Amino acid sequence: MNITVKVTNNYGSKAVYPVCRAAKMFTMIAGTVTLTPPTIALIKQLGYEVQVAQETL
Structure with a gap:
């Protein structure tokens, strides 16, 4: 089972935001x-398993 997250940089600290429903x-x-x-x-x-979503341009 997998979940997908997005990692962002908020004022110098990393924040992990959910992407998928789970x-x-x-x-x-x-x-x-x-x-x-x-x-x-x-x-x-x-x-x-935690997967990080790819950033697209």
């Missing part, structure tokens, strides 16, 4: 807009 569900469960490193670690423990 990733958005995890942010709803966590009560956040972005996925934090501890949340990502728990998602991986559930058997999900």
Whole structure:
């Protein structure tokens, strides 16, 4: 199982935003807009692979 996220740089710190529906569900469960490193670690423990979406021009 995979989830897709987008990593952005917000004022010098990285923020991980959900792209796919499953990733958005995890942010709803966590009560956040972005996925934090501890949340990502728990998602991986559930058997999900986190994929970063390619940036297009």
